[in-house]
Amino acid sequence: MNYIDGGVCAPAGFQAAGVHCGIRSKNTEKKDLALIVSDRLCSAAAVYTTNKVKGAPIAVTKAHLENRKAQAVICNSGNANTCAPNGREIAEKTCQLTAEYTGIPAEDIIVCSTGVIGEPLSMEPFERGMGPLVQALSADGGTMAAEAIMTTDTVSKECAVEFELGGKTCHIGATAKGSGMINPNMATMLSFIATDAAVSPEMLQKALSEDIKDTYNQLSVDGDTSTNDTVAIMANGAAGNKEITEEGPEFETFCRALRMVTEVLTKKLARDGEGATKLIECQVKGAPDADAARILSKSVISSDLFKSAMFGEDANWGRVLCSLGYARADFDASDIQVEMGSGKGVIKVCEHSALYPHSEEEAAEILAEEEITIYVDLHQGKGEAKAWGCDLTYDYVKINGDYRS
CATH class of the missing domain: 3.10.20.340 (ArgJ beta chain, C-terminal domain)
Structure with a gap:
C-alpha cells in the first residue's frame, strides 16, 4: 500500500469541484459549494453525529441512503442548515437542483452543510452556483472540493492510497473538514471518502463503522460535538476486483487501506484545531x-x-x-x-x-x-x-x- 496524490478523486470514475456561490456573502474569495460525483452508482455507507440537535441535511441523507446506494455528494459551507427555517426543504431542493444539472437521481445524492447554526438559508446561492459547479467537475478537482467545505480550517485536508485486491489496483481517496466544534462520538465533522474497489454496501458499512472507533472517534479539539457531523463513503467498483461481500483477507486489506487514509486525516484535523500550535x-x-x-x-x-x-x-x-x-x-x-x-x-x-x-x-x-x-x-x-x-x-x-x- 502506498500514499498517492489526488484526494477524493484518486479512485477511478470520480470527479469533484468547488466554487463560490454566495452563501458566504462577506467573503467572496472563499469557495462555499462542493460537489463529488461518480460516473456510476455506488455502494454507500455513512455515520452521523450523536448530537440530539441535527442539521436538516442529515435527515435527507439518511432517507437517501436507506437503499445503501449513492452517486454524488453536494455540500455547502458557511451555513449549517441547522435550526433554520425550511431547513429540510432546502436540503431536498438542493438535491433536486443537483439532479437537474448532473442527471443523477435526487435520491442518489448525499447532501451536507457546515457553518453557522440557526441562520436562514435560501436556494438563491445554490441556483446561482450549480451551473458553474457542474461545469467545473474534473478528475483533478479534489482540492477544489476540499477547499469549498472549509469553515475555520486554515488548510484543506486530503489523503489517498493505492493498494491491490485480487490482482486489481484499487484506490481510496478522501477529504475532510473540521477545526472547531470537534468531539465526535459516532462520526466527525465532515469527511467524504471514495473508492474504486467493489465492496458490498453491508461490508462497506461494517468497515466504516469499525474504522471510526480508532480514528475519527478518537479525535477532540474542544469537547463540542457538532450538529452536522457526517462521514460518508462511496464505492463504485471501477477497479474491477471481485466484490467484497464477506469478511476475509480481501476485506482486511480494504480495511487497512481505509485506516491509512482516515488516520492521516484525523491527525490533520487535530493539527488544524482552531488556534492550535501543536x-x-x-x-x-x-x-x-x-x-x-x-x-x-x-x-x-x-x-x-x-x-x-x-x-x-x-x-x-x-x-x-x-x-x-x-x-x-x-x-x-x-x-x-x-x-x-x-x-x-x-x-x-x-x-x-x-x-x-x-x-x-x-x-x-x-x-x-x-x-x-x-x-x-x-x-x-x-x-x-x-x-x-x-x-x-x-x-x-x-x-x-x-x-x-
Whole structure:
C-alpha cells in the first residue's frame, strides 16, 4: 500500500469541484459549494453525529441512503442548515437542483452543510452556483472540493492510497473538514471518502463503522460535538476486483487501506484545531481492554487543563493522571507510567503513579516541538489505543468569540 496524490478523486470514475456561490456573502474569495460525483452508482455507507440537535441535511441523507446506494455528494459551507427555517426543504431542493444539472437521481445524492447554526438559508446561492459547479467537475478537482467545505480550517485536508485486491489496483481517496466544534462520538465533522474497489454496501458499512472507533472517534479539539457531523463513503467498483461481500483477507486489506487514509486525516484535523500550535497524540497501552484504552487516551487529549499545559510547554504530568482518573473506564490507577516525547526525544515524568525525577528544562525543550506524543502504560492488560488533539491557546477564544462575523 502506498500514499498517492489526488484526494477524493484518486479512485477511478470520480470527479469533484468547488466554487463560490454566495452563501458566504462577506467573503467572496472563499469557495462555499462542493460537489463529488461518480460516473456510476455506488455502494454507500455513512455515520452521523450523536448530537440530539441535527442539521436538516442529515435527515435527507439518511432517507437517501436507506437503499445503501449513492452517486454524488453536494455540500455547502458557511451555513449549517441547522435550526433554520425550511431547513429540510432546502436540503431536498438542493438535491433536486443537483439532479437537474448532473442527471443523477435526487435520491442518489448525499447532501451536507457546515457553518453557522440557526441562520436562514435560501436556494438563491445554490441556483446561482450549480451551473458553474457542474461545469467545473474534473478528475483533478479534489482540492477544489476540499477547499469549498472549509469553515475555520486554515488548510484543506486530503489523503489517498493505492493498494491491490485480487490482482486489481484499487484506490481510496478522501477529504475532510473540521477545526472547531470537534468531539465526535459516532462520526466527525465532515469527511467524504471514495473508492474504486467493489465492496458490498453491508461490508462497506461494517468497515466504516469499525474504522471510526480508532480514528475519527478518537479525535477532540474542544469537547463540542457538532450538529452536522457526517462521514460518508462511496464505492463504485471501477477497479474491477471481485466484490467484497464477506469478511476475509480481501476485506482486511480494504480495511487497512481505509485506516491509512482516515488516520492521516484525523491527525490533520487535530493539527488544524482552531488556534492550535501543536498536534498532540496520546498512546495508551497496558489497559484492561481496547475500549478502556480508547476512553482513557481520549480523556487525556480532551482535558482543557492538559491542553493548556501543552500550550505552555509545561510537563504537568499530574493533569494526565487527573484526566485518566475521571475517565469512565474501569482500571487500576496504582501503577501508571507516563512519558512525553517529540522529535527532540522522550522523557519519563511519572512511574508507579508518582513523580519520576526528571529535568524540567529537558521536558520543556521536548514540549516546544509542534508534534507531541504522550505515552501512558497502565501495566494491567493488552488494551491499546491512540487519540489525537491539540493545545488550547488564546487564539481559540478569539476565533470563537466572533465566529459569526
